[in-house]
Amino acid sequence: MSDMLPKLFFVHFQPTNFVAEQDGKIVGFVTGFVSQTFPDEAYIHFVGVDPNYRKSGLARALYEKFFITVLNLGCHTVRCVTSPVNKDSIAFHRSLGFSVESNDSEKTIDGISVFEGYDGEGEDRILFYRALGKMENA
């Protein structure tokens, strides 16, 4: 599973990388960083959970750990990107309070704003954002 964690992130973004372990084995991780263009924003690049630990709330717990950490680093917004075909990811982010950034070109898939070719030709993306605030301070 650790092969899925890009080395570059593991080395240079340690303050905002978290792993979940069970019996000494990594069963989940989240990796992201504080934006260097917008220092009050953080970006979640990837979350991975061992298939045997899906639906356990682990991804949510990893995201919440990330939220609290970047709030303490001065961030007030978290952003991430997903593919319109990844319905589980869309539902997950919505359940965590993420909003969808609206797209001026007005392309939508299933009623959700989509950025066409955002990650290259044919690679449409949904852009999520979520304000950090009271909940994480509690």
Next chain:
Amino acid sequence: MSDMLPKLFFVHFQPTNFVAEQDGKIVGFVTGFVSQTFPDEAYIHFVGVDPNYRKSGLARALYEKFFITVLNLGCHTVRCVTSPVNKDSIAFHRSLGFSVESNDSEKTIDGISVFEGYDGEGEDRILFYRALGKMENA
């Protein structure tokens, strides 16, 4: 060519992304960031130069722009990673004053220390580093 520049870097690491343009067309770019684990280190992730502009000193100029920028951001070391099969890249980095990090496992290819499986199975890498200092201040 701009398709080669990962969107994530373009959005969130603008202070350390540089493009070279010719007649309104992007002919080269360098992308990297300040390490968030080691704030006095910077990492160059990718440099790309249009094949028509190779051997023109453009990659070197882009690296030098990056060096000066991250020095001003408080960095004293620049790191990057390349594949042992990429002889041009190895020669380029050496000519720019990069050193090769030595590897405790003592695996070498053509006399150069190599980190076996650094970026996953079968993905050996050479790790370069270079101190920033007087030259960039001049």
